[in-house]
Amino acid sequence: MQRMRSLVFTGLWAAWTAAFSPVLLAIWLAGTPERWVRAGSRIWAGGVLFLLKWVVGLSYVEVGRENIPAQACLVVANHQSTWETIASLVLFRDVAIVTKQELLDVPIFGWFLRRSPMITIDRESGSKAIRKMIDEGAAALAQGRPVLIFPEGTRSAPGAPVEFKRGVELLYAKLHAPMLPVAVNAGSFWGTEQKHKRAGTITVSYLPAVPADMPAQAAIKQAETLIQAELNRLKKI
Numbered sequence: 001m002q003r004m005r006s007l008v009f010t011g012l013w014a015a016w017t018a019a020f021s022p023v024l025l026a027i028w029l030a031g032t033p034e035r036w037v038r039a040g041s042r043i044w045a046g047g048v049l050f051l052l053k054w055v056v057g058l059s060y061v062e063v064g065r066e067n068i069p070a071q072a073c074l075v076v077a078n079h080q081s082t083w084e085t086i087a088s089l090v091l092f093r094d095v096a097i098v099t100k101q102e103l104l105d106v107p108i109f110g111w112f113l114r115r116s117p118m119i120t121i122d123r124e125s126g127s128k129a130i131r132k133m134i135d136e137g138a139a140a141l142a143q144g145r146p147v148l149i150f151p152e153g154t155r156s157a158p159g160a161p162v163e164f165k166r167g168v169e170l171l172y173a174k175l176h177a178p179m180l181p182v183a184v185n186a187g188s189f190w191g192t193e194q195k196h197k198r199a200g201t202i203t204v205s206y207l208p209a210v211p212a213d214m215p216a217q218a219a220i221k222q223a224e225t226l227i228q229a230e231l232n233r234l235k236k237i
Contacts, residue, residue, distance in 0.1 A: 006196035009055040016047050017108050024111060032115050038094050041112040045089035057199030058189050060087065064206035072141045073178040073209065078162055078227050079150035080187025083202060088148055091204065096140035098133055098149040130167045134174045141177055158187040162228045164220050173216040181207040181223040183230035205230045
């Protein structure tokens with residue numbers, strides 16, 4: 001039954017995405033204002049989450065929203081699933097996501113990424129990618145947009161240790177903004193190795209923010225430790 005629900009969801013997700021073609025046309029005819037693009041992406045993502053809840057039985061709950069800084073900040077979240085990439089468009093208003101350049105080729109979704117705009121990088125370009133993250137991240141923060149990065153660099157399996165890539169340390173040091181660690185256990189329900197999506201409730205935990213301008217190495221270690229401890233706690237529930 002759950003496998004069938006997952007298949008139905010996938011079909012409806014494709015249909016919902018295709019139905020957004022007229023919205024893209026309307027935004028394009030209006031001159032592609034970034035505010036409209038981001039609003040459209042939130043509506044699209046909200047529709048996907050709605051389908052997940054009512055077709056698959058997979059919903060989510062947020063814990064610790066009081067920890068979100070009032071000012072735009074750097075958000076670091078563990079990455080276990082496609083879910084958090086989609087949900088972040090709803091969870092963080094006007095978010096600028098650091099994402100891989102290949103996603104620009106995804107129909108409709110890539111169009112929204114390019115024009116939001118998000119911070120798309122070529123992970124093979126080394127120091128050039130880090131410089132792009134820093135420059136575009138600073139520009140987003142100046143506009144009052146939170147910057148979200150999945151610092152592990154790729155999706156990890158539930159239970160795998162949380163380990164940030166070195167580039168995140170440099171990004172934190174250069175942006176001079178608070179860092180909000182976020183733990184998400186989506187991989188237990190929509191994982192990379194699962195044949196179908198499971199019903200249940202994903203928990204999004206906003207953890208105590210790391211102040212701006214701490215020694216970068218210590219700040220990153222603190223964020224890693226907070227996320228790891230929260231994932232361990234969620235695993236026992």
